[in-house]
Amino acid sequence: MANLARGREHRAPDYPIEPLFLDRWSPRAMSGEPLAEAELMRLFEAARWAPSTYNEQEWRFLYARRDTLHWPAFFALLMEANQAWCGQAAVLMVVLSHKVFTRDGKPNPVHTFDAGAAFENLALQGAAMGLVVHGMAGFDRDKARATLGVPDDYDVEAMVAVGHPGDPAQLPPALQARETPSGRKAVRELIREGPFAF
Numbered sequence: 001m002a003n004l005a006r007g008r009e010h011r012a013p014d015y016p017i018e019p020l021f022l023d024r025w026s027p028r029a030m031s032g033e034p035l036a037e038a039e040l041m042r043l044f045e046a047a048r049w050a051p052s053t054y055n056e057q058e059w060r061f062l063y064a065r066r067d068t069l070h071w072p073a074f075f076a077l078l079m080e081a082n083q084a085w086c087g088q089a090a091v092l093m094v095v096l097s098h099k100v101f102t103r104d105g106k107p108n109p110v111h112t113f114d115a116g117a118a119f120e121n122l123a124l125q126g127a128a129m130g131l132v133v134h135g136m137a138g139f140d141r142d143k144a145r146a147t148l149g150v151p152d153d154y155d156v157e158a159m160v161a162v163g164h165p166g167d168p169a170q171l172p173p174a175l176q177a178r179e180t181p182s183g184r185k186a187v188r189e190l191i192r193e194g195p196f197a198f
């Protein structure tokens with residue numbers, strides 16, 4: 001089994017932070033090995049403890065494990081560019097969010113924000129476990145809703161590929177060059193004390 005490249009060896013923070021934030025990145029090379037049920041549940045457990053408005057916990061995760069009944073339907077949702085590397089994933093997920101408050105059915109303006117927090121928890125847990133966790137916007141949302149029977153009061157947010165790290169040499173050539181932890185804008189480019197002034 002290949003080891004996940006540690007982001008901290010490729011990335012320099014502007015200010016000191018926990019190395020786990022640097023270690024999380026989005027590789028594409030996966031080995032195709034299955035993920036043990038207990039490992040998968042640890043990822044969902046991490047997501048579970050994300051903060052949310054009124055503790056709504058709006059996130060929902062649908063998933064399919066490789067070589068199981070539901071895999072082909074999940075895989076078929078992906079754009080070709082993502083199918084090119086997701087074939088070796090152990091699990092594909094579709095992240096949903098509940099759009100309305102449980103208590104009164106009124107629109108919840110932060111359902112997407114909260115689902116994103118849950119994804120990041122899951123991704124950080126995966127990084128800590130040496131797993132590939134890769135978020136994806138490149139898939140057919142309408143098809144996901146129809147195929148997976150997602151009701152109208154839930155949004156389809158994103159898909160996620162999860163797997164054990166693999167050999168980058170097995171990726172299509174164009175993706176091999178991108179198989180390294182990326183950089184970031186400077187902190188100072190993203191913040192202003194006071195009103196909007198970017």
Ligand SMILES: Cc1cc2nc3c(=O)[nH]c(=O)nc-3n(C[C@H](O)[C@H](O)[C@H](O)COP(=O)(O)O)c2cc1C
Pocket residue numbers: 024025026027082134135136137138139158181182
């Ligand atoms: C919501 C979301 C959607 C993304 N969509 C895709 C995608 O469809 N295909 C892909 O290869 N990477 C996708 N990515 C990965 C991003 O390109 C990646 O997170 C970004 O370049 C930062 O790199 P890092 O995650 O390695 O730090 C997505 C990431 C997120 C969070």
